[in-house]
Amino acid sequence: MTVLTGDRPTGPLHIGHYFGSLANRLALQDTHEVFVLLADYQVITDRDLPGEIQRNITDVLLDYLAIGLDPAKVTIFQHSALPELNQLLLPFLSLVTVAELGRNPTVKDEIAHSSQAAVSGLMFTYPVHQAADILFCKGTLVPVGKDQLPHIEVTRTIARRFNERYAPVFPVPEAMLSRTPLLGGLDGGKMSKSRGNSIALKASEDETAALIRRAVTDADRRITFEPETRPGVATLLTIAGLCSGREPRELAEEIGDGGAAALKRLTTEAVNEFFRPIRKRRAELTEQDARAVLAEGNERARAVAIRTLEEVRQAMGF
Template sequence: MHRTSTHVVLTGDRPTGSLHLGHYFGSLANRLVLQDLHPVFVLVADYQVITDRDRPGEIRRNVTDLVLDYLAVGLDPAKVTIFQHSAVPELNQLMLPFLSLVTVSELGRNPTVKDEIAHSSQAAVSGLMFTYSVHQAADILFCKATLVPVGKDQLPHLEVTRTIARRFNDRYGPVFPLPEAMLSDAPLVAGLDGGKMSKSRGNAIALKATEDETAALIRRAVTDSERLITYEPDRRPNVANLLSLAGLCLGRRPQEIAEEIGYGGAAALKRLVTEAVNEFCRPIRRRRRELGEGDALAVLREGNARAREVAVRTLDEVRDAMGYTIASRAAS
């Protein structure tokens, strides 16, 4: 498909486990639209896994699983560049000049970093955690992204990126665009216990889960004792969450689904949600079963090479602007 776009999009995920329905409706569905409109870089942020945890888990398997989820939902490697952070060393070389453009106090005031530090599983805050927002700036600016899909909680990180780009341009000359936030209007899909949907909390429905696993998870979902099913997010948040999930999968308003269930109670609600989720996920799961590790690795090899070509060009521009080109090329 021929695209005439003035924008470049950077998005991605940390490989910490299988993607779930919250990921799909929160970001993946939007990427399926964007891949037909703009050049899109999808970052598998494997280095970021070590920013806030002492034990990063099975990174290699998680990276493969993440790419397989991408392919199963319909991300097309012919349209998007899927790549690993650890395979593009130029990203980290960009961090050094970027760190010189922000102060310690500015990094410390970042509310998103404060929140991530508060929820970190590390015994102490690492330097990498403290410079997380600069890390992300390198991810965004290496490909000169102009649009970054984010939630409101990520806006402070993006503002650090914009600050770094502005200061670099002011000091060394125009190299980087100022990326804009693409705020998502996607609905928040809560977990089956009413909290944030997260695999680590055991309240998420993985895209690759079997139909039996999905049914078991939904059976354990928190509801209430009222027989009449109504959509009242403030008074009955857990029931409303299940209705919303069914609505997203069916493409229907949750109020209509509540009226359809009527006095069927929690059991009827859960049956309907189970059928809706399994029907929605069936083609995704079928495509995933047709893929193997070799498919994921082939996509990464191609994407890593493509991303690195872009990163090398950008790093050369940065060195030129800063006056380091002759020394760096002589060293190489």
């Protein structure tokens, strides 16, 4: 089994990333071949400029190492270091229709929250880029959040159509959902770096406390776990439950009439306790550590990409 997963380096990772995908990667690195992608080219899918791209790449790498990803077991690489990924994109684009891309609900949501004045072709074809990322290493398992399932379905379609039209080169990958496929943000919506409603893994304990104090709740003093009608309260209970290993309903009953203040104190303590050793390890790492890991990973991943592209060319008759 080969696993492909990764992140866009748009800033440091947050606790939603940890429970949504990073924890899965830690479990898989001892039993599977794991490729972890820093999708730097994909940063400009929904923005005009990439921002502090090198700083963000370093931040994400340090987050990876701090949580315990082992470069001896996991291949961590950068999209722009593998030109073969973009060469795979061309034949893959020929295997999907404009109508199929237009129906993708995740792309529609990303477009709605894009900072661009108009939808770029890169944004529209984002799922096909992800297909190239997954299939270059013949990924069979893709740990994702629930919102990414439509993208995985595009990859599965491309793999099947290539195999049927040319030759059986690619496996048809499966999605792997985490225990927490979609963690809410501090404003009651989806947790996202771009929406400013997240808690960074590297945040200090004081920063974490300040962020949680500003979290959206409601006026009802009695704390209950009702995700549909009380999303803000439910999000804090879910975060506290994940960090403490307890059920959100149990925590709600324990807080009772303590109100939002008690809920926020409990959540702050749980988050800071859980992430304290990760933050300590991150503070001990250097940028040189990150650069060395990336250079080695890029070399390993590119060797795989070159082999796969040659297979594709042969299958297509080029």
